[in-house]
Amino acid sequence: MTEELKVAVERKPQGAVLYTKGYINNVGGEEIANRAYELMDDGVRTLLLNLRETKIVNSIGISILIEIIEKMIDKGGKIAFCCLTPVIHKTFQIMGLANYASIFENEEAAVKELGL
Amino acid sequence: MTTTAERQMELTLPMVPDIEIAAARAVGNLAREMGMSSERVDEMMHAVIEACINAREHSGCTDNRIYLRFLGTSQGDGSRVDIWVTDHGKGFDPEEARSRRPTPGTPHKRGRGLQLIELHMDEVDISTTKNGGTTIHMVKYEKKS
Numbered sequence: 074m075t076e077e078l079k080v081a082v083e084r085k086p087q088g089a090v091l092y093t094k095g096y097i098n099n100v101g102g103e104e105i106a107n108r109a110y111e112l113m114d115d116g117v118r119t120l121l122l123n124l125r126e127t128k129i130v131n132s133i134g135i136s137i138l139i140e141i142i143e144k145m146i147d148k149g150g151k152i153a154f155c156c157l158t159p160v161i162h163k164t165f166q167i168m169g170l171a172n173y174a175s176i177f178e179n180e181e182a183a184v185k186e187l188g189l
Numbered sequence: 190m191t192t193t194a195e196r197q198m199e200l201t202l203p204m205v206p207d208i209e210i211a212a213a214r215a216v217g218n219l220a221r222e223m224g225m226s227s228e229r230v231d232e233m234m235h236a237v238i239e240a241c242i243n244a245r246e247h248s249g250c251t252d253n254r255i256y257l258r259f260l261g262t263s264q265g266d267g268s269r270v271d272i273w274v275t276d277h278g279k280g281f282d283p284e285e286a287r288s289r290r291p292t293p294g295t296p297h298k299r300g301r302g303l304q305l306i307e308l309h310m311d312e313v314d315i316s317t318t319k320n321g322g323t324t325i326h327m328v329k330y331e332k333k334s
Contacts, residue, residue, distance in 0.1 A: 096210060128231070129213065131238050132301045160231035160309070167308055169299055 077101075079126075080108050085189040088119030089178070095125035102137030109141045109152075118150030121183050125156035135168045142173050151175070155183040196222055196261035198204045203240075204253040209241035216259050216272060223261040223268045223311040233329050238272040240301040248278025248323060269331040273290045275324040278313060280317040 078101030079094040089112050095101060109120060124130075124136075145152045155177040157165065163169050177183035196219050202208045213234035220230045237257075246254045256275040262268060286303055307313045312328040 098207065102208075129210070129234065129236075129238065131242060132208070132305060133242065135301075157326070158231060159228050160235055163232075163308075164235060164305060167305060 078104050080104050082108055082112070082115065084117075085184070088121070088189045089117050089189065090121045090123055090184075090189070091164050092123045092126070097124075097127055097134035097138070099131075099133045099137070102134040103128045106137055106141050110144070113148055113150070118145070118148060119187050119189060120145060120150065120152045121180070121185075121187060121189060122152065123156050123181075124154060124158075124161060124174055127161070129163055130164060135170065137180070138169060139168070139173075139187040142170065146173065151178060151187070153177060153187055155180050163188055195263050197258045198257075202255045202257065202312055204245045204250075204255060205299050207290060208245070208255070209238040212255070212257055212274075213237045213284055214240050215257070217269070219259050219261050220329070222270045223270060223326070223331070225264065225268065225270065225329070229329055229331055233272070233327075235325055236306045236309040237274065239305050240272075241328070242275060243325075244276040247281065248276035250276045250322070252279035254275055267330060269330045271275070272327045272329075273324055274327075275322060277322040280319045280321055283315045283317065285304070297326040 078096060081092040083090045091105060091108055093105060095180060097105070106120070106136065112120060142152050153175040154165070156179060157176060165176065198215060199221055200212065200215060202212060203232040205250040216237050217230050217234045220233055241255055258273040306325065306327065310327040310331050314326045315323065
């Protein structure tokens with residue numbers, strides 16, 4: 074049984090938004106990482122991950138998200154998340170993501186605050 | 190006060206990638222039938238996912254199976270769901286695992302599974318013996334409002 078994660082990218086004038094759909098596990102995390110690293114190589118330094126259509130993450134997937142955040146910080150950029158379920162929000166706080174990435178309730182607030 | 194066992198389910202699942210999703214969906218369906226709120230259902234599903242991943246990644250079992258039992262019970266003032274996740278692997282030392290645990294809120298790539306289970310569930314009890322397997326018993330409550 075596989076639960077494939079789908080990732081869509083929307084380029085913005087000052088960065089990009091990644092939309093995820095499905096389960097963020099090791100495979101899904103790597104898919105997000107591949108797309109994020111492509112954007113970073115292309116000069117994107119502000120990245121918003123919209124998890125509106127992701128209801129489940131696991132600790133391995135989150136560990137990959139932390140790696141993406143670390144790489145972006147190394148490049149002087151920033152990553153933010155929006156549209157998290159309450160449980161994913163709580164899990165991100167436990168895992169420490171909230172210390173290094175901003176979390177917004179909706180995309181509109183995130184785009185405005187990040188200047189995308 | 191009367192206590193009635195209303196829902197019970199037992200599953201034996203192979204240790205294959207993403208099988209934890211099947212386990213999570215099963216317990217999610219049972220919890221919803223018990224009338225639990227969506228946030229509590231989500232917390233339970235995330236805890237079951239981490240328990241199954243721990244079994245798959247760390248148990249070292251030879252039968253490559255995860256044994257799950259779910260029990261939903263209605264009580265006068267609410268309901269509870271009991272979850273048992275068992276493997277027949279090598280066992281581990283929970284205290285040693287907890288001692289390696291990073292502080293909550295600090296970024297750390299691995300080693301959070303047990304911590305997430307404990308923070309998502311109301312009660313967690315681990316029975317484990319060397320080469321005798323591991324059972325994680327978790328409980329989630331829902332009080333009537």
